[in-house]
Structure formats: C-alpha cells, structure tokens
Amino acid sequence: MIKHEPNPLYAANTDRYQTMQYQRCGRSGLKLPKLSLGLWQNFGAVDSMSNAGAMLRRAFDLGINHFDLANNYGPHFGSAESNFGDLMKMDFLPYRDELIISSKAGYDMWPGPYGIGGSRKYLISSCDQSLKRTGLEYFDIFYHHCMDPETPIEESMQALDFIVRSGRALYVGISNYQPAQTQEAIKILRDLGTPLLIHQPRYNLFDRWIENGLTDVLLNEGVGSIVFSPLAQGVLTNKYLNGIPEGSRASRPELIYLNNKDITPEKIEKVRALNQIAEARGQTLAQMAIAWTLNNKAVTSCLIGASRPAQIDDSVVALNNLNFTSEELVKINQIVA
Numbered sequence: 548m549i550k551h552e553p554n555p556l557y558a559a560n561t562d563r564y565q566t567m568q569y570q571r572c573g574r575s576g577l578k579l580p581k582l583s584l585g586l587w588q589n590f591g592a593v594d595s596m597s598n599a600g601a602m603l604r605r606a607f608d609l610g611i612n613h614f615d616l617a618n619n620y621g622p623h624f625g626s627a628e629s630n631f632g633d634l635m636k637m638d639f640l641p642y643r644d645e646l647i648i649s650s651k652a653g654y655d656m657w658p659g660p661y662g663i664g665g666s667r668k669y670l671i672s673s674c675d676q677s678l679k680r681t682g683l684e685y686f687d688i689f690y691h692h693c694m695d696p697e698t699p700i701e702e703s704m705q706a707l708d709f710i711v712r713s714g715r716a717l718y719v720g721i722s723n724y725q726p727a728q729t730q731e732a733i734k735i736l737r738d739l740g741t742p743l744l745i746h747q748p749r750y751n752l753f754d755r756w757i758e759n760g761l762t763d764v765l766l767n768e769g770v771g772s773i774v775f776s777p778l779a780q781g782v783l784t785n786k787y788l789n790g791i792p793e794g795s796r797a798s799r800p801e802l803i804y805l806n807n808k809d810i811t812p813e814k815i816e817k818v819r820a821l822n823q824i825a826e827a828r829g830q831t832l833a834q835m836a837i838a839w840t841l842n843n844k845a846v847t848s849c850l851i852g853a854s855r856p857a858q859i860d861d862s863v864v865a866l867n868n869l870n871f872t873s874e875e876l877v878k879i880n881q882i883v884a
C-alpha cells in the first residue's frame with residue numbers, strides 16, 4: 548500500500564477566505580462558495596495528475612472549498628474519485644474540515660441491474676465504493692444523480708436517508724430531477740427527518756429549463772441549488788469563436804458529451820453577440836456567463852469545470868460584477884431566445 552504523507556510543499560493560501568463569497572444553501576445551516584469546482588472532466592485516468600492537483604490547489608487557494616465528484620467521473624468510471632483520493636491525501640488532509648466534498652450515484656456505473664438506477668442496493672453499495680476510492684470517511688453531500696422511473700422514489704429517498712444516518716454522508720441532494728419529482732422528494736425526505744439540502748441541475752444561458760417550475764419549488768421549500776455546466780461546457784466562452792482549438796473539450800474525441808456538432812454557426816453567432824455584452828461590462832464571456840447564473844436568486848453556487856488553473860483564476864473574477872442592468876438582461880434574453 549502507498550503511504551501518503553501531506554505534501555510539505557503545499558500550504559494553502561492564508562487569504563483564501565478573503566475574496567470568495569459564501570452563501571447559505573437554502574434554509575440549511577451550510578454555506579457554500581459562490582463558485583465550486585467539478586471533477587467530471589480533466590481529472591480522470593487519461594488526464595495529467597499534476598495539472599489536476601494544480602487546479603485543486605488553485606481553487607482552494609481562491610476560497611473554492613467545494614469539490615464535486617460522481618462515481619462515474621473519469622474516463623474511466625471511478626478514476627476521478629481515485630485520483631481525487633490520491634490528491635486529497637497528498638495536499639488536503641489537514642484541510643478536510645474546511646472542505647465540502649460531494650459524490651453521486653444514479654447513472655451507469657457497473658454491469659448488471661445493481662450498477663445503475665435508484666435502488667437501495669445500488670445507491671448504498673456505490674456510496675461505499677466511492678468512499679473507498681476517495682479514501683474519505685464520509686461525503687459532505689451525497690446525491691441521487693438522476694431520477695430512476697423504475698424505482699419507487701420512496702426507496703431512493705430512504706436509501707439517501709440511510710446514507711446519512713449510517714454516517715456515510717452529512718447531507719443529501721438530488722440532481723436532474725424535474726419539479727414535480729423534486730417536490731415529492733422534498734416531502735419524503737422531510738418526513739424521514741433528513742431534509743433535502745440541494746438540487747444539482749444544468750443551468751446556463753442556453754439551457755434555462757429550471758426557470759419553468761424548478762426554481763419556484765426550491766425557493767418555496769428552502770432548498771439550495773448548485774448549477775452545472777454554466778459555460779455550456781466551454782461554448783459560452785470566447786474559445787470557439789474562430790473554430791475548434793486543439794486541446795479544447797470539443798476537439799477531444801474521448802470526451803463524448805461535447806463535439807463539433809454542438810458548435811453550430813447559429814450558436815456561435817449568439818456567442819459572438821453575448822461576447823459583445825460581456826466586453827461592454829468589462830468581463831470575459833466566461834465571467835459574464837457565470838455571473839448570470841448567480842443572478843438567479845434560487846442559485847446558491849455555480850459549479851464550474853476547468854482544464855487548467857488559469858481558467859479558475861479567470862472564472863473567479865466573475866464575482867467582482869454579479870449585477871446586471873435591466874437593459875443588459877433584455878438584450879441577453881433577445882440573443883438567447
């Protein structure tokens with residue numbers, strides 16, 4: 548077994564809590580940073596560990612103390628959690644109580660009927676595997692990654708409740724649940740005595756589905772939200788304005804969730820128009836896209852991805868200007884309509 552010692556070369560920036568802003572998650576006692584870092588891409592077995600470590604350290608030094616994982620992040624499945632576990636042992640053990648670390652189960656993870664879905668069997672065994680891979684004693688938040696129509700919602704919620712009661716996680720969340728399912732989950736979890744902390748939906752300038760009912764449910768019920776893919780996987784930046792650059796997510800065939808078919812001329816035209824508004828605000832488009840998600844009062848934290856530390860530096864600057872004039876919002880709405 549590899550013996551892990553804290554890295555004597557890394558000591559976290561002592562000013563890390565000076566610049567980041569923290570926001571209460573719904574009506575819970577937990578505050579989250581307005582920016583959180585996800586490890587879906589660029590932390591897997593195919594990626595550079597030194598770059599992955601540099602991104603985690605840069606994020607933490609900037610006050611981003613929430614890292615988001617899932618069982619199947621990689622590629623290959625599980626490898627982002629294993630890599631995170633190694634980096635955690637090297638750099639972050641002294642800071643465990645300053646961190647909010649989440650993981651999830653729901654999508655396809657291992658063969659057969661118990662490696663996908665929402666059964667008690669899958670959720671609890673997957674949580675145990677994730678704890679083993681990361682070397683953590685508990686997750687701060689454990690999510691059901693997506694609604695499973697074949698499993699009674701009561702069973703999935705009871706599994707989440709058990710995960711908390713058995714000490715595997717401190718809080719529970721759901722991801723990608725529709726408004727009515729969310730309402731049901733909130734009621735069941737409240738009755739069980741483990742209130743729903745947070746919802747994790749996709750939300751960005753091109754995908755505003757949460758505005759059709761979900762945000763109302765979350766605000767009424769005092770549940771927080773952390774929104775993923777705020778940059779539409781990089782499309783809401785200026786990187787694709789002149790084609791698909793080498794090394795970008797859309798150029799990497801192993802990253803199957805964004806490819807050149809998603810970068811259409813119509814979309815780039817909108818990106819160009821949005822970029823002009825961002826410039827007039829004195830922001831990069833990435834910064835404006837992040838600020839725009841945080842302008843929604845149902846949003847607790849904006850969950851970014853990154854492929855290098857400099858992107859995290861750039862994205863954090865978004866917090867310097869989170870306000871939008873009504874003219875800017877009208878123009879933005881016209882562009883993305």
Ligand SMILES: NC(=O)c1ccc[n+]([C@@H]2O[C@H](COP(=O)([O-])OP(=O)(O)OC[C@H]3O[C@@H](n4cnc5c(N)ncnc54)[C@H](OP(=O)(O)O)[C@@H]3O)[C@@H](O)[C@H]2O)c1
Pocket residue numbers: 584585586587588615616692722723747774775776777778779780781782784785786794795796797833834850851852853854855857858859861862
């Ligand atoms: N619950 C769910 O079902 C679900 C689904 C998806 C994601 N998530 C979570 O959300 C996290 C974020 O998702 P995402 O990676 O799609 O988010 P994203 O922030 O929309 O996209 C991240 C990508 O945008 C580019 N980028 C980031 N910052 C930039 C900057 N300042 N300037 C220019 N380009 C920049 C990079 O692309 P390049 O690689 O091209 O440089 C980066 O890999 C995931 O890691 C995961 O934790 C959850």
